[in-house]
Amino acid sequence: MTYPQDPNNPYGQQPPSGGYQQPGYGQQYPSGGFPQYPPQYPGGMQRPPEGPGLAIGGLICSILGIFLCVLVTIAGIVMGHIALAKAKRGEAEGQGVALAAVIVGYVGIGLNILLAVLIFGFGFAHELFR
Secondary structure, three states: OOOOOOOOOOOOOOOOOOOOOOEOEEEOOOOOOOOOOOOOOOOOOOOOOOOOHHHHOOOOHHHHHHHHHHHHHHHHHHHHHHHHHHHHOOOEHHHHHHHHHHHHHHHHHHHHHHHHHHHHHHHHHHHHHH
């Protein structure tokens, strides 16, 4: 028998071994089952959605690609599609910004192609009528 002031046991009486189990580590709940956690995040917590960073980056690349080069526009389209897919699944925010990035990117590609056709067209016309 241990006493609360026992010099060999400064913490007082200890519960018998196996007297305490943490929930979720083998202890059954009153319903008879074990706790069920969603597969997204351990511990039963929902993972908060990401911010609209990828969508904003895609929109910036799409806008800059209109004035700089086609490769930047393609990067904006790819980022916009990825952000749009994440937003539709609920993993990220900014579905409207992602859609704008995709639309502006495709318009930018079209404008760059139109500009290239006009430049080459005027160049050939200048050579023909010289």
